[in-house]
Amino acid sequence: MNHLAIVFALVGLIGIGAQWIAWRTGLPAIALMLAAGFVAGPLTGLMRPEEDFGHLLEPAVSLAVAVILFEGGLSLNLRELRHAEGAVHRLVLIGVPVGWVLGTLACYYVAGLVLPVAILFAGILVVTGPTVVLPLLRQSSIAARPRAILKWEAIVNDPIGALCAVVTYEVLRQAGTGATVWQSAASLLVAALVAGLIGFGMARLLGWALPRGHVPEYLKAPVLLVTVIGTFVGSNAIQQETGLLAVTVMGIALANMRLASLRDFIAFKENMTIILVSGVFVLLSASLDFAVLRQFEWRFGLFLVALLFVVRPATVFLSLAFSRIPWRERLFIGWIAPRGIVAVAISGLFALRLDNLGYGDGGTLVALSFAVVVATIIAHGFSIAPVARWLGLTAPGGKGLLVVGATRWSLALARALRSLDVHVTVADTSWQRLAPARAAHIPSYHGEILAEATEEGLDLQQFAALAAASDNEAYNALVCSEFAPELGRDNVYQLGDAAGDDPRRLPDALRGRAMFRSGLGVEEVAAREEADWRFAALTVDDQASYAAAAEALPQDGGPLLLLRRNGGLRFFSHASNPTPAPGETVLAYAPRQMLDGTGWTVLDQSEPSRLLQDVPA
Structure with a gap:
């Protein structure tokens, strides 16, 4: 118990300390948190999250991601979409399938994954993690429209990437039962629809109860937090990995109800999110295993190059073709696409499931997902400000x-x-x-x-x-x-x-x-x-x-x-x-x-x- 308490204290100290150093130096906070967690984990052995937390690690990280996504949803005002010139709709409706196909080709032909595993992993990679994008945008002075597009894409696509992986896994799992691809996809579509309705229904319930005094002021923030967790867990109980969609819809619905009560605990939710993001990324990098890193092959490096310089830019350019978004903004959005904890968590979850189905490449997903997260965070974290300045997309100084x-x-x-x-x-x-x-x-x-x-x-x-x-x-x-x-x-x-x-x-x-x-x-x-x-x-x-x-x-x-x-x-x-x-x-x-x-x-x-x-x- 004493050791676990020390680990909790270390996670908080390292995570918030890295955020403070980032504020003082202007360096990307995410990169510093990853580096600090790596030093505290595999390099020095001060923390071993999988041993310290055991079976509690995965659900704890999942709940943290759910709260982060909900808080991100609360910041999504539908009126922002008018300034996005339809870019968010295109990146969701066109970008997700295009990115899935191009990612599958890169996973199969460049990384050398077997086709079923390549399809599943490419589905995970359609996301641009909000746990990374939001801190980067908070720390950088980016013009209003590209900032809104990146924020909306990150939060909306995050649960969609999880659903893409679930669809692929269910198709693979039911391949021997006689179920067709369309039957598996239809059942998951229904589950996603139900999850969205659950999230919207809980938002309407809160929107009715909070302004009418059915919840006292001192309980509003705790009730909101517990409702988010309950919605996430309840939706996952109906269909695994739909909880992220439910809490995202819940957050967006609440944000657009214009509830005066929400202003009372904005500081609470933002502080909670900063703590959770810090903790999640420290645990992420502290969980790295040198044995897993040794599985990294030379062609995985080529895959990272293809992902950064081919798959993402092509996805954005095809999605925003003939749109009113200027070319400078398309170039910027096509470059900035960091992946976060959701990609690693989902990859680790499905790696075990794929092994059970007999797909040997399931184990390589862990090494590859960590490589994608680290590479994109370093590449985009250190380049977002210079690239924005080069393209003339910085806000007027931020000063x-x-x-x-x-x-x-x-x-x-x-x-x-x-x-x-x-x-x-x-x-x-x-x-x-x-x-x-x-x-x-x-x-x-x-x-x-x-x-x-x-x-x-x-x-x-x-x-x-x-x-x-x-x-x-x-x-x-x-x-x-x-x-x-x-x-x-x-x-x-x-x-x-x-x-x-x-x-x-x-x-x-x-x-x-x-x-x-x-x-x-x-x-x-x-x-x-x-x-x-x-x-x-x-x-x-x-x-x-x-x-x-x-x-x-x-x-x-x-x-x-x-x-x-x-x-x-x-x-x-x-x-x-x-x-x-x-x-x-x-x-x-x-x-x-x-x-x-x-x-x-x-x-x-x-x-x-x-x-x-x-x-x-």
């Missing part, structure tokens, strides 16, 4: 600033940031108040930023921080509270008191971080605009010269934000006082007359500045 509220001060801030080549967008409910932003060619969003429709009209992936600067401090606090889970509480800022003892003051938990260390409020910045305060920039040469320049600034204004050399933004606040490094730029706010002769450059807000020529846009 921009969203300014909420079009006031005189906020528009001046936006013009100053634009003069430093920083991506900034101003949002406001008034078309008239946004007129100066449009005149200055500053991107703007017209609408209520708190409305649900904002998710469609504004891509939040392009922003690293938010500055709530409307003329209503309570509204600013509400905006910061709403977007803190999305952008991070350290990245939402507002005008207002840095500290105070006024009992009417909103608690810090409901506010964003105060811009300026002095906590200038809405009325204060409005008065300073009238007094001709200006934004000025200083590119830091060394700490001594910066300290001297900062001393010339007033205490109630001063440094506002720091622009890192990599384009990142960091505000100065009562809780954060970042230290600029040489070559980085500080944006300050001070009276015009105090800036003369101090080393600060008052920004010419009508023309782009050349202060940051070496900083990436």
